[in-house]
Amino acid sequence: MAAPVRLVFLGGLGEIGRNCMVVEQEGSLLIVDCGLMFPDADMHGIDLVLPDFTYLIENKDRIVGCVATHGHEDHVGGLQFLLRECSFPIYGSPVTLGLARNRIEEAGLLKKTSLHEVADGERLRIGPFDVEFLPVTHSVPQAHSVILHTPQGVVVHSGDFKLDLSPVDGRRTNLARLGEIASTSGVRLLLADSTNAEERGHAPSETSVGAVLRQVFHDNRDRRIITASFASHIHRVQQIVEIAVESGRKVAFMGRSMQNNMRMAREMGLVKVPASTFIDVDEVKNLDPQKVCVVSTGSQGEPMSALSLMAKGESKWLKVGADDTVILSSHAIPGNEGNVNRVIDGLVRAGARVVHSGIADVHATGHAQADELRTYHSIVGPEWFVPVHGEYRHMLAHAEIAASMGMDRGRILQATDGDVLELSDKGLRFHSKVPAHYLFVDGIVGDVGHGVLRDRRTLAEEGVVVIVATVDVASQRVINGPELITRGWVHAPEAEALLVEAEDEIERVLVAALRGGMTDIEPLEREVRRATGRFVHDRTKRRPMIVPVVLST
Ligand SMILES: [Zn+2]
Ligand SMILES: [Zn+2]
Numbered sequence: 001m002a003a004p005v006r007l008v009f010l011g012g013l014g015e016i017g018r019n020c021m022v023v024e025q026e027g028s029l030l031i032v033d034c035g036l037m038f039p040d041a042d043m044h045g046i047d048l049v050l051p052d053f054t055y056l057i058e059n060k061d062r063i064v065g066c067v068a069t070h071g072h073e074d075h076v077g078g079l080q081f082l083l084r085e086c087s088f089p090i091y092g093s094p095v096t097l098g099l100a101r102n103r104i105e106e107a108g109l110l111k112k113t114s115l116h117e118v119a120d121g122e123r124l125r126i127g128p129f130d131v132e133f134l135p136v137t138h139s140v141p142q143a144h145s146v147i148l149h150t151p152q153g154v155v156v157h158s159g160d161f162k163l164d165l166s167p168v169d170g171r172r173t174n175l176a177r178l179g180e181i182a183s184t185s186g187v188r189l190l191l192a193d194s195t196n197a198e199e200r201g202h203a204p205s206e207t208s209v210g211a212v213l214r215q216v217f218h219d220n221r222d223r224r225i226i227t228a229s230f231a232s233h234i235h236r237v238q239q240i241v242e243i244a245v246e247s248g249r250k251v252a253f254m255g256r257s258m259q260n261n262m263r264m265a266r267e268m269g270l271v272k273v274p275a276s277t278f279i280d281v282d283e284v285k286n287l288d289p290q291k292v293c294v295v296s297t298g299s300q301g302e303p304m305s306a307l308s309l310m311a312k313g314e315s316k317w318l319k320v321g322a323d324d325t326v327i328l329s330s331h332a333i334p335g336n337e338g339n340v341n342r343v344i345d346g347l348v349r350a351g352a353r354v355v356h357s358g359i360a361d362v363h364a365t366g367h368a369q370a371d372e373l374r375t376y377h378s379i380v381g382p383e384w385f386v387p388v389h390g391e392y393r394h395m396l397a398h399a400e401i402a403a404s405m406g407m408d409r410g411r412i413l414q415a416t417d418g419d420v421l422e423l424s425d426k427g428l429r430f431h432s433k434v435p436a437h438y439l440f441v442d443g444i445v446g447d448v449g450h451g452v453l454r455d456r457r458t459l460a461e462e463g464v465v466v467i468v469a470t471v472d473v474a475s476q477r478v479i480n481g482p483e484l485i486t487r488g489w490v491h492a493p494e495a496e497a498l499l500v501e502a503e504d505e506i507e508r509v510l511v512a513a514l515r516g517g518m519t520d521i522e523p524l525e526r527e528v529r530r531a532t533g534r535f536v537h538d539r540t541k542r543r544p545m546i547v548p549v550v551l552s553t
Helices: 054-058 079-085 094-106 175-183 206-219 234-246 256-267 281-286 306-311 337-349 370-380 392-404 449-462 492-515 521-540
Strands: 005-011 020-025 028-034 048-050 063-067 090-092 115-117 123-126 129-136 143-150 153-157 187-193 224-228 250-254 292-296 324-328 353-355 384-388 419-424 427-433 439-441 464-472 477-487 545-552
Touching (some): 028 079, 054 079, 063 123, 153 175, 175 187, 175 370, 187 370, 206 324, 224 306, 234 250, 234 256, 250 256, 250 281, 281 292, 337 353, 384 392, 439 449, 449 545, 492 521, 521 545
Parallel strands (some): 028 063, 063 090, 187 384, 324 353, 464 545
Antiparallel strands (some): 005 419, 020 028, 123 129, 129 143, 143 153, 464 477
8 A cells, every 4th residue: 555645735725825735745744835815905904814834833843845836925925934933945946946035035034944946847856755846837937837756646736827838938838748747657636726717718928918018118109118017027027128128218127026036037047138228216317208118016006116106196216297108017916906996096197198907918817717727637637636726716617627628526626725635545535624724914923813803803894992980999989980982983072972971871880880799890891891882882883892991999
């Protein structure tokens, strides 16, 4: 009997973001990706959301390494937090490690890891794991699928990918190698990207975006051009820079991540244009509008980004006006639509012309759509399949695609965060569960917890009522107050009568409790909370947070 292989899903199965999987074989753990997720609008004050690291921390002595499929934040952005708790080497392509490195370095944690560059097609041993790095095309250069050659056969983890037949760097998803494995040893288990499983057809090629951008530059040849895109989308920025150079423009980068990533891309030889192309952003104002192109971050409408500040007229570098065309070469990630709309509105109000993916094909996705997934399944032809990377409905749509390609539904497992699957001689089975809660990060505080978030939601939606009273237990009297202070429940000046009535009612309850022999502060505060809650709800049908403060002389 061959040793079983376990897969532990810590994030990314049920949401877009915080991708993290653990493979367990012969007592060792290999992490595949460790990403973060950006918060929803109702996660008040939360900066980002991480996978639940409980299982990894409890088993940290058994971790042999982390394989990073590519450099997006939803795949490597959690490493700087996990490395506080444990120490392990990280494997990935030069660009993947370059993108991951910045954050780890900023957090002062480089000493907790070692970074190992891998080449396309390279196969290496990490502890007991036999790992092959298969090149795939995605919206960041040098992405990989991970092929695990295990005692239970070949396990393919697609990573994020698309089937772009004419990528900017000519580096296509290596379907030939997948076909070779499928026709020799066969693929025992496939885990594959579900992000775009609901989208029909085939994703457009990245080079087709270049052709559209070239046309937009031509149509706006007498104007200043400002573009915004993801700083990690090096191929997109590369195309923009090349078109700008062709049309006789100088290029200025705005936003720290854009400047850092493009420095890295130029050092690695990914972007080849003369150094004289680039100017500092403070030189922009000295050049004629048609002689300059500004390449900025902020395509997601992030409030403090360079583009948002321009839209609000608060940028110290650039004033956007009627001479400007702004190209948003991007697509809003779910949850960011409101911010992106606000930025577009601000730019239009300032007089700029705005070109976005709603009106021209200035963006292409990095994730395979339904027809690409069909092609992929027909080549890989796995024995077992688990859809990963997506909200539940995306994974369900992906399962349907696999079934439509002739897969037995009994061999498609719908797993979610926290599930542990075991691949053994008997097949693939649900084995157990591990903790997989959202880990909320606010500032530098590791996990603020669900309680804090619940409080913030109540405060945001219902407001707060604080009642302060001083009592003398010996004489069973209320000496001071009760005084009611509120924020966000009722507007105090207009509700004066209501507040007085509430204070009278609470005083009555408090006096009754004291006369009944209640002497401890805690039960007295409980009485006050109950009386206040009842009054507030009876009179206003609202449920603000109630904070009773009873002091004793
Ligand atoms: Zn990605
Ligand atoms: Zn991803």
